[in-house]
Amino acid sequence: MTTKVLAIDDSRTIRxxxxxxxxxxxxxxxxxxxxxEGVDIFPDVDPDVVITDINMPKMDGFGVIDSLRSGPNxxxxxxxxxxxxxxxxxKARARQAGATGWIVKPFDDASLVSVLRRLTGHVG
Amino acid sequence: xxxxxxxxxxxxECEELLEALVEGLSQMEEAPEDMEVVNAVFxxxxxxxxxxGAFALDRLVAFxxxxxxxxxxxxDRTLTVDEKLMALFHRAGDQLSDLVTSARDETxxxxxxxxxxxxxxxxxxxxxxxxxxxxxxxxxLDFDGPTIDIAVEADAIPSTRLFTIRFxxxxxxxxxxxxxxxxxxxxxxLGDLKVEADLSAIPDFDSFDPSDxxxxxxxxxxxxxxxxxxxxxxxFVEGLCELEVSVxxxxxxxDIAPPIAESAPALAPDPTPPPGPDSxxxxxxxxxxxxxxxxxASAREARGxxxxxxxxxxxxxxxxxxxxxxxxxxxxxxxxxxxxxxxTVAHLTNELEAxxxxxxxxxxxxxxxxxxxxxxxxxxxSRIVREASDATGKKAKLVTVGDSTEVDKTVIExxxxxxxxxxxxxxxxxxxxPEAREAAGKDVVGTIRLSAAHRSGSVFIxxxxxxxxxxxxRILAKAIEKNLVAPEAELSDPEIDNLLFLPGFSxxxxxxxxxGRGVGMDVVxxxxxxxxxxxxxxxxxxxxxxxxxxLPLTLAVMDGFVISVAKETMVIPIASILETIRPNxxxxxxxxxxxxVVSVRGSYVPIVDVADSLGLERTDRKGTGILLLxxxxxxxxxxxxxxxxxxxxxxxxxxxxxxxAAIPGVSAATILGDGKIALILDPEEIIKxxxxxxxxLFAQHTRMELRHA
Numbered sequence: 016m017t018t019k020v021l022a023i024d025d026s027r028t029i030r031x032x033x034x035x036x037x038x039x040x041x042x043x044x045x046x047x048x049x050x051x052e053g054v055d056i057f058p059d060v061d062p063d064v065v066i067t068d069i070n071m072p073k074m075d076g077f078g079v080i081d082s083l084r085s086g087p088n089x090x091x092x093x094x095x096x097x098x099x100x101x102x103x104x105x106k107a108r109a110r111q112a113g114a115t116g117w118i119v120k121p122f123d124d125a126s127l128v129s130v131l132r133r134l135t136g137h138v139g
Numbered sequence: 140x141x142x143x144x145x146x147x148x149x150x151x152e153c154e155e156l157l158e159a160l161v162e163g164l165s166q167m168e169e170a171p172e173d174m175e176v177v178n179a180v181f182x183x184x185x186x187x188x189x190x191x192g193a194f195a196l197d198r199l200v201a202f203x204x205x206x207x208x209x210x211x212x213x214x215d216r217t218l219t220v221d222e223k224l225m226a227l228f229h230r231a232g233d234q235l236s237d238l239v240t241s242a243r244d245e246t247x248x249x250x251x252x253x254x255x256x257x258x259x260x261x262x263x264x265x266x267x268x269x270x271x272x273x274x275x276x277x278x279x280l281d282f283d284g285p286t287i288d289i290a291v292e293a294d295a296i297p298s299t300r301l302f303t304i305r306f307x308x309x310x311x312x313x314x315x316x317x318x319x320x321x322x323x324x325x326x327x328x329l330g331d332l333k334v335e336a337d338l339s340a341i342p343d344f345d346s347f348d349p350s351d352x353x354x355x356x357x358x359x360x361x362x363x364x365x366x367x368x369x370x371x372x373x374x375f376v377e378g379l380c381e382l383e384v385s386v387x388x389x390x391x392x393x394d395i396a397p398p399i400a401e402s403a404p405a406l407a408p409d410p411t412p413p414p415g416p417d418s419x420x421x422x423x424x425x426x427x428x429x430x431x432x433x434x435x436a437s438a439r440e441a442r443g444x445x446x447x448x449x450x451x452x453x454x455x456x457x458x459x460x461x462x463x464x465x466x467x468x469x470x471x472x473x474x475x476x477x478x479x480x481x482x483t484v485a486h487l488t489n490e491l492e493a494x495x496x497x498x499x500x501x502x503x504x505x506x507x508x509x510x511x512x513x514x515x516x517x518x519x520x521s522r523i524v525r526e527a528s529d530a531t532g533k534k535a536k537l538v539t540v541g542d543s544t545e546v547d548k549t550v551i552e553x554x555x556x557x558x559x560x561x562x563x564x565x566x567x568x569x570x571x572x573p574e575a576r577e578a579a580g581k582d583v584v585g586t587i588r589l590s591a592a593h594r595s596g597s598v599f600i601x602x603x604x605x606x607x608x609x610x611x612x613r614i615l616a617k618a619i620e621k622n623l624v625a626p627e628a629e630l631s632d633p634e635i636d637n638l639l640f641l642p643g644f645s646x647x648x649x650x651x652x653x654x655g656r657g658v659g660m661d662v663v664x665x666x667x668x669x670x671x672x673x674x675x676x677x678x679x680x681x682x683x684x685x686x687x688x689x690l691p692l693t694l695a696v697m698d699g700f701v702i703s704v705a706k707e708t709m710v711i712p713i714a715s716i717l718e719t720i721r722p723n724x725x726x727x728x729x730x731x732x733x734x735x736v737v738s739v740r741g742s743y744v745p746i747v748d749v750a751d752s753l754g755l756e757r758t759d760r761k762g763t764g765i766l767l768l769x770x771x772x773x774x775x776x777x778x779x780x781x782x783x784x785x786x787x788x789x790x791x792x793x794x795x796x797x798x799x800a801a802i803p804g805v806s807a808a809t810i811l812g813d814g815k816i817a818l819i820l821d822p823e824e825i826i827k828x829x830x831x832x833x834x835x836l837f838a839q840h841t842r843m844e845l846r847h848a
Contacts, residue, residue: 116375
C-alpha cells in the first residue's frame with residue numbers, strides 16, 4: 016500500500032521540491048499551504064505521515080502539531096517538522112510540542128526519504 | 140532533485156514574497172504594533188531564506204538570515220521599531236530584492252552594500268544571539284553533541300562491534316507518533332540484531348492503561364557501522380526514552396552475554412530523568428511552553444489568496460494571436476455579407492451582430508489574461524523615492540492610488556523605466572529642500588503621488604509632486620540657450636512645459652547624483668509613445684507638477700483610423716492624433732519653395748505629406764486631403780496630410796519586423812476586413828522622413844517665427 020504524506024508549507028517552492036522528491040520515491044503526496052488548511056484536510060487525506068513547516072500564516076507548525084495531537088482528530092501519526100533551524104533548542108521545542116522528528120532545510124532527498132521510511136516503515 | 144521549473148517557481152514566489160515584504164514594511168510604518176503585519180514580514184524573509192537554501196544560494200541565505208533574526212526580535216518584542224530601524228528594514232528589503240535578482244539572473248552583485256547592512260543588522264543582536272552561528276551547509280540529520288567524540292574514536296576501527304542497547308520508551312514517545320518496531324527495523328538494516336522484550340513491568344490486567352508505556356527492550360547489534368549511525372536511528376526519540384548504549388570492541392561468537400533482561404531492573408514508570416544527553420527534555424520544558432503559546436495566538440487570518448492558474452506565457456500569446464485572427468475573420472465575414480447586398484436578411488445580420496459581440500467578448504477575456512495589477516510596479520517605486528530622497532537630502536514619501544488597476548503585462552514591464560525616471564525627477568527637481576518647504580508653510584516631507592485608473596478604454600497614470608512647480612523662466616531660458624526656441628518667441632505656459640520633452644533638454648542647474656545621467660524626459664516620452672501612449676505635463680507654481688500618461692490597455696490590439704494615403708489603405712493610431720482638420724484652402728500657406736503650413740486657431744503648424752514621406756505619389760496641394768494634427772517631439776505640433784479617413788476601428792497588430800523587416804515610417808501591419816494587409820503608420824517616423832525632405836531648420840523654428848508674421 017502506498018504511504019500517504021501530507022506536507023504543510025506556505026512556500027510553493029518547498030511544496031514543489033517535496034512533491035518531486037517524494038513522488039519520485041513512491042509516496043502519495045498531498046499538500047496544504049497553511050496550518051488551517053492542513054488540519055482541515057487531514058481527516059480526508061488520512062496521511063501516514065505529516066510534514067509541517069513552522070512559520071506559516073493563519074496557523075503555524077506548533078499549532079498544527081497541537082491540533083493533530085490533541086484536537087478532535089487526535090492522532091498518533093508521525094509529524095515531521097520542516098525547519099531552517101537546526102538548534103537543539105528548536106528540536107526540543109518541537110519534541111515537546113509532540114513532533115515526531117524534524118528535517119532541516121535545505122533537505123536532501125535521500126535523507127528525507129530515509130527519515131520517512133524510518134517513521135512509517137514504508138519500503139517501496 | 141530540482142528541475143529548472145522549480146527554480147523558476149522559486150523566483151516567481153520570491154517576487155510575491157518581496158511584494159508582501161514591501162507592503163508589510165509600509166504597513167509597519169503605519170502600525171508598528173500590529174503583530175500580524177510583523178509576522179507576515181518575518182515569514183516573507185523566512186520563506187525566501189528557506190527556498191534559497193534549497194538552491195544553495197548562500198549569499199541570499201546569509202543575508203536573509205541576518206534580516207530575519209532582527210525581525211524575529213521585533214516579533215518577540217525584545218526590540219522596538221523606531222524610525223532608524225524602519226529605515227534599515229527598508230534598505231534590507233531593497234538589498235534582499237537585489238540579491239534575489241542577481242541570483243535569478245546569475246549576475247554578481249558587489250558585496251559592499253550587503254556587508255554594510257549585515258553589520259548594521261547584527262548591531263541589533265545581543266551577544267547571546269550572535270553566538271548561535273547559522274550554518275546552512277549541514278544537511279538534514281545531525282545528532283546531539285556528546286556522542287561526537289565517541290563516534291570519532293569508534294569510527295577509527297572498521298571492524299565489527301557489538302552494541303548492547305537498553306531501550307525503554309517513555310509515554311511521550313508513543314504520543315509523538317513513534318513506533319519501536321520501526322526503530323528496530325532500521326537497526327536491523329545496520330547489522331545482525333537480536334531483540335528481547337522485557338515484559339516484567341506489565342501490570343495486572345485491571346490496572347492496565349493501554350496508553351501507558353510499560354515495555355522495554357534489550358537489543359544486541361553486531362555491526363560494522365559507527366556509533367554515530369546507531370545514534371542517528373535513535374535521533375528523534377532521544378529524550379523520549381531511556382537509552383543506554385554500550386559497545387564492546389572485540390566481540391567473539393563466544394561473547395554471548397547472559398540474558399540482559401536479568402541485569403535490567405524491572406522499572407515501573409519512572410519519573411527520574413535518565414542520565415546523559417537525554418536530560419534535556421526536562422530542562423527545556425518551561426521555555427518550550429512559553430514559545431508555543433505566542434505563535435499559536437497569532438493564528439488569525441492574514442489574507443486569503445485568490446486561486447490562480449500558472450500558464451506559460453507562450454500559450455497565452457498563441458491564444459491572443461488566434462483571437463486576433465478571429466476578429467479579423469469576423470471583420471471579413473461582415474464585409475462579405477455587406478458586399479452581397481442581400482435584401483433585408485434580418486436573420487443573418489442579427490446573427491452576425493451576435494457573432495461580433497461574442498468575438499469582442501472573447502477578445503476582451505483573452506486580453507484580461509495578460510492583465511496584471513500595477514501594484515508590484517508601484518511598490519517598487521517606493522524604493523526609488525527612498526533612494527532619491529537619500530541622494531538629494533530631501534524628505535519624501537510615496538502615496539499610491541489605484542494600484543489594483545490592471546494593465547497588460549508587457550505595458551507594465553516597459554513602464555518601469557519611464558516611471559523610475561519620473562519619480563526620481565519628481566524628488567530631485569520637483570520637491571523643494573526641506574527648509575524651503577517649511578518656509579512656504581508646507582509639510583517638510585514632500586508627497587509624491589502615483590495613481591492609476593482606467594478611463595474609456597485607456598489607462599491613466601499620473602505622477603505628481605507637491606513641490607514648487609515648474610520654473611518656466613528657467614526652462615525657457617534654457618531652451619533659448621540651447622537654440623531650441625527663437626529668443627523672441629512667445630510661448631504659452633503649456634508650450635513652455637512641453638519643452639521639457641525635447642531631446643537633450645535638462646533643467647538641472649547643477650549636476651546632482653540623480654540628474655546628469657544623460658537621461659531626459661525625451662526618453663520617457665519615447666518609451667511611452669512606443670507603447671502607443673501619450674504623456675503630458677500640468678504644473679501650478681508653488682503647488683506642484685503632474686505628469687499624466689495615457690496608455691492603451693494592450694499592445695496586441697489598437698484603436699486606429701483607417702485612412703487612404705495616395706491609393707493605399709493604411710492605419711494610423713488614434714492615440715497619437717490630437718484632432719482632425721478638413722482645412723480651408725486659404726488657411727494653407729507655402730513657406731519657402733516647398734514647405735507648407737496650416738493656420739490652426741491663429742498659430743501656424745507645418746504640414747507633412749504622408750504620401751511624400753513614404754515615397755508615394757504626392758497628394759495635391761491646396762484644398763484636398765485631410766490633416767491629422769499630431770504632437771511630436773521633433774517639432775511640437777505637426778499636421779499630417781492624408782487623402783481620406785474611412786473608418787475608426789480596432790485593429791489587430793501584426794509585427795512587420797518579425798514577419799518581414801523594419802520599414803521606416805511603418806510600425807506594424809494589420810489585416811483588414813477585406814483580407815487586405817494595411818500598414819500601420821508611425822507618425823513620429825513619418826515626420827522625420829518628411830523632415831529630411833524639407834529644408835533644414837524649418838521644422839524647429841518655423842512655427843515660432845510665424846506667430847509674428
